[in-house]
Every structure is written in structure tokens, then in C-alpha cells.
Amino acid sequence: MQRRAREAQAIGMVAARGRSRRKILWWLGPLGDYCRVLPGVFISALLPTSLLMATQQQTNPKGAAPAPPSQVCTAPPATCNASCKAGRPGGEGEAAVEPAQHASTQGPVDMSNFRYTHAIVCRLPDSYKSSALGLSGPVDLPKARKQHEMYVASLREIGLDVIELPADEKHPDCVFVEDVAIVCNGTALLTKPGHPDRKNEVVYMREILKNELELPVIEITDKNATLDGGDVLFTGKEFFVGLSSRTNQAGACALASAFPEFHCTPIKASLSVMLLYTVENSLHLKTAMTMCGPDVICVGSTPSVQNILKRIVKEAMFKYQTVTVPDWVAANVVFANGFLLHRSAEDYPETAKVFEEKLSHWTLKSQDFSEFEKANGSLTCCSILIRKTRHLKNIM
Numbered sequence: 001m002q003r004r005a006r007e008a009q010a011i012g013m014v015a016a017r018g019r020s021r022r023k024i025l026w027w028l029g030p031l032g033d034y035c036r037v038l039p040g041v042f043i044s045a046l047l048p049t050s051l052l053m054a055t056q057q058q059t060n061p062k063g064a065a066p067a068p069p070s071q072v073c074t075a076p077p078a079t080c081n082a083s084c085k086a087g088r089p090g091g092e093g094e095a096a097v098e099p100a101q102h103a104s105t106q107g108p109v110d111m112s113n114f115r116y117t118h119a120i121v122c123r124l125p126d127s128y129k130s131s132a133l134g135l136s137g138p139v140d141l142p143k144a145r146k147q148h149e150m151y152v153a154s155l156r157e158i159g160l161d162v163i164e165l166p167a168d169e170k171h172p173d174c175v176f177v178e179d180v181a182i183v184c185n186g187t188a189l190l191t192k193p194g195h196p197d198r199k200n201e202v203v204y205m206r207e208i209l210k211n212e213l214e215l216p217v218i219e220i221t222d223k224n225a226t227l228d229g230g231d232v233l234f235t236g237k238e239f240f241v242g243l244s245s246r247t248n249q250a251g252a253c254a255l256a257s258a259f260p261e262f263h264c265t266p267i268k269a270s271l272s273v274m275l276l277y278t279v280e281n282s283l284h285l286k287t288a289m290t291m292c293g294p295d296v297i298c299v300g301s302t303p304s305v306q307n308i309l310k311r312i313v314k315e316a317m318f319k320y321q322t323v324t325v326p327d328w329v330a331a332n333v334v335f336a337n338g339f340l341l342h343r344s345a346e347d348y349p350e351t352a353k354v355f356e357e358k359l360s361h362w363t364l365k366s367q368d369f370s371e372f373e374k375a376n377g378s379l380t381c382c383s384i385l386i387r388k389t390r391h392l393k394n395i396m
Contacts, residue, residue, distance in 0.1 A: 009243075015151060059126065099322055109294050113236035116336050118386040119160040120181075120208060122174045124148050125167035127231035132172045132375040133195060134283065148175065151341075151382060154365050158339045160385070171201050175372075176381040178229040179246075180205045183386045188215045189258040194226040194246030212389060220254040227251030230284030230381055236294055237318045238263040242285025242308075265315045267308060283376040288328045290336050290380060292359060296321045300328025323349040323358050332378035335362070336385055344368045345378070 005024050129141045155162050168174040180201045182189045188209045190202045209215045220227065228246035232239060232255060239259065241252040256264035267285065288305040292298035299309050301324050309322070325331050327343075330351040334341040340359055344366040345352035355364055369379060 015016070022143045035329055058145055061293065093145075099324070110236070111294060111338070113234075114291070114294060114335055114337070115387055116160055116385040117388045118213065119155045119162045119207075120165065120384040120386070121148075121152055121155070121162060121382060122165040122177050122179055124165040124175050125169045125172060127169045127172040128175060128375070130172075133197065134376045135374055136376075137374050139371055139374055141371075147368050147371055151367055151369070151379075154341055154367060155383060157365070158337050158341070160336070161302065163208065165204065165208065168201070168204070171198065173198055173375070174201055176375075176377055177205070177384050180229065181209060181384055182229050182232055182258075183209075183215065183384055184234060184259055185261065186215065186387070186389060187258065188213075188217045189255065191215060191227040191229055192220045192225050192230050192251065192254075194244075194248075194251075197214055213386065215386075215388075218258045220251070222250050223252055225250035225254045227254060228284060229384075230286050230378075231289070233286055233289065234262075235291055235297070235318070235320065238316070240285070240312055240315075241266045243268050244284060246269075246284065263317045265312075267311050267315070284378075286332060286380055287376070287378050288331050290332050292333050292340060292355075293335060293362065294346045295319070296323060298323045298325060298331045300324070300331040301326050302328045305331070323354065325354050327351040329373060329378070332380055334379045334383070334385075339363045339365055340378055341365045 047223040084345065113241040124141070124145050126141065129139045132139070152162055152164065164176070165174075173179075179193055179198065180191055182191060190206055190209075193199055193201065206217060206219075209217050216276075226246060227241075227246050228244070231242040231244050231247040233242070239255060239262055241247060241255060241264065243249060243252065249266060252264065285308070288302075289297055289309065295318070297309070297312075297320050299305060299322055305328050325348075327348040327350065328350040329341065330343040332343075340355065340362045342355055343351065347368065347370060352366065367379060369377070372378070372382065
């Protein structure tokens with residue numbers, strides 16, 4: 001009887017949201033911290049199958065009902081190939097991701113998590129030319145500054161109030177502000193950059209987030225944690241965290257603790273994933289995949305990037321469409337307020353053509369970013385997008 005009571009209590013806790021989710025983490029005891037990162041894994045192991053099915057039915061958010069049985073592939077692995085659109089319980093196939101179709105969006109589109117009011121950027125220091133991390137070639141500094149000016153102008157055209165931080169010569173990579181803070185649901189998390197030369201960049205960012213934008217700021221207390229914002233992919237519904245040379249498991253746990261209202265999944269580096277950081281010389285998860293619309297992931301076509309996508313498909317709590325582009329570097333785009341900022345057709349003509357064919361229902365804006373690519377920089381790297389809620393104050 002006591003066991004049945006505990007199982008019933010678990011179902012009630014899992015089915016609830018917000019504060020109730022914290023209760024189940026407490027109920028799980030020492031497993032709670034890790035369960036914040038992979039809650040489904042531990043819940044699956046702890047609850048009987050019948051109870052787990054009931055739990056999943058209760059926890060599915062509105063509009064995200066599980067696929068009917070007819071859409072789940074039950075064929076033997078030997079007969080299930082890449083053309084299977086159903087997907088398999090073990091993660092094979094494409095259960096959670098479908099190719100995006102041309103132009104029109106079908107049904108209501110939830111833009112709430114892709115509407116922003118502010119952006120934080122940082123001007124380019126002279127030291128970037130010679131001392132930025134991972135430089136692959138000589139930098140044309142005047143050209144880089146011109147590209148950054150055009151980037152900031154595009155953010156303003158999108159409708160964002162842009163806060164420009166002064167260049168910091170002591171930190172050549174300060175222009176890549178995305179790595180030092182993550183802002184979601186009106187809360188800011190200061191990261192712990194994985195490279196020691198970048199750790200002090202969070203000091204000034206803390207002041208801007210607290211005093212300028214008046215946001216609640218969370219700081220990571222785990223001394224072993226490392227977390228770069230470029231490894232954090234927020235789909236609008238859940239987080240995926242790339243475990244890279246700059247981000248570790250403890251950093252992923254810190255992110256999950258900061259935003260407990262969202263499911264958070266670390267994407268572990270297998271051999272195929274590690275190819276992303278060697279052959280293609282990518283630094284972060286978001287270098288090769290970003291959101292290009294609500295529930296739509298833009299992803300590179302190379303085998304190593306596709307292997308990462310398969311892991312995301314396997315772990316995802318929601319269904320997504322994909323737009324696959326031939327140039328993996330150009331898969332990094334900025335989607336905000338109905339605008340899609342992407343790499344220029346001059347640099348990546350084939351990818352730009354894909355955007356015109358499949359994403360023309362958004363306002364497309366191209367951006368030359370060649371001088372930032374030389375330091376492993378991408379479009380999302382150079383800004384932190386924020387939706388700041390305006391509250392009316394009672395002056396009586």
C-alpha cells in the first residue's frame with residue numbers, strides 16, 4: 001500500500017509544472033540535481049511502465065501530444081532505413097524532426113519565445129586582430145568593424161533597442177557576448193566561460209544586466225562548471241546543451257537549475273560528434289545548428305552535424321522541422337521578431353538559395369561576417385537577445 005501511495009504521488013508530481021517539478025526533484029533525493037538535466041531518463045527508470053505512460057499523458061504540454069502508435073516504427077532494425085519517417089523508440093529514424101516545406105507556415109505559430117525588445121552587443125577591440133582565440137587567418141580590422149556596424153544596424157531594423165558595450169582591449173574576444181550570459185523568461189544566467197582568458201568578461205556583463213536592464217541575475221556557484229552560451233540551443237520549448245571543449249556536464253546542470261521550467265538535455269560527445277570540433281573546426285553546438293523559426297531547426301548537411309541532430313531527435317521532448325543547408329557554417333542564423341538574419345549570398349550562395357526557397361515567409365536579411373568567421377565567430381555569437389517585460393508602476 002505504501003508503495004502504491006508513493007507511485008501515485010510520483011505521478012501527481014510529474015504531471016504538475018513549476019513548483020511541483022521541484023517537489024519531484026526533492027522526492028528523488030540525491031538524484032534530483034542530475035534529474036534536472038535528464039528528468040525523463042530517471043523517471044523512466046523509477047516508475048513502472050503503466051504508470052510512466054499515464055505520467056506522459058498528463059505531462060504533455062498543450063499542442064505537443066505524443067505521436068499515435070501508427071507513426072512509431074516497429075519494424076526490425078534491419079528493415080528500417082533512412083527513408084522511414086516514423087522513427088524508432090531507440091532513436092533511429094526521424095520521430096521528432098521532419099524536413100520543413102516551402103514558404104507558408106501551416107496552423108498557428110507561437111512566436112512568443114522569439115520576440116525580443118533588447119540586444120546587447122560589444123564593440124570590436126584592436127586586440128581582436130592579433131589575439132582573438134582560434135584565428136584561422138589575417139583579419140582586416142576596418143572591414144570587421146564595418147561588418148559589425150552593419151550587424152548592429154540590422155538588429156535595430158529588427159526592432160531591438162541595442163545596448164553597445166565599449167571594446168575591452170584586455171579581452172580580444174569580448175565581441176562574442178553570447179558566451180557570457182543566457183537570458184530566458186526574464187532571468188539572466190551568467191555563464192562560466194570554458195577558456196580561462198574569457199572568465200573575466202562576465203564582470204561587466206553582470207553590471208549591465210542588473211543595473212541597465214534590471215534583470216534578476218543568477219550566477220553559477222559550482223567551481224568545476226564551465227558553460228559557454230554558444231553551446232546552448234533554446235528551441236523556445238526546451239534547452240539542448242552541447243558538451244564541448246568549453247562546456248561540461250556541471251555547466252549543463254547549472255543551466256537546468258537556473259531555468260527549471262524547461263527541459264534541459266546535454267548532448268554528449270561521441271566519436272561522430274567530436275568530428276565537429278576537429279574536421280569542421282567548429283567551436284560550439286550553435287555554430288552548426290540554430291533555430292530559424294518556431295519549431296524549425298536550421299542545420300548543416302555534413303555527416304558529423306547530422307549525427308548531432310540525430311542525438312537531439314532521440315532526446316527531444318517536442319517535434320521539430322528542419323531546414324538543412326549545404327554550408328554548415330551558414331546554419332548559424334539569428335531569428336527574432338519575424339526576421340531571419342543569415343550569411344550573405346556572396347559568401348554562401350547555395351545556402352542563401354535554400355533560405356529563399358524555404359523561409360521566404362519571414363523577412364530575410366543577409367549579413368557579411370567573414371572577418372568573424374576567422375575567429376570561429378557566428379551571427380548569434382555577437383549579441384544577447386532579451387525580451388524585457390514593461391511593467392506599469394503604481395505611483396499612488
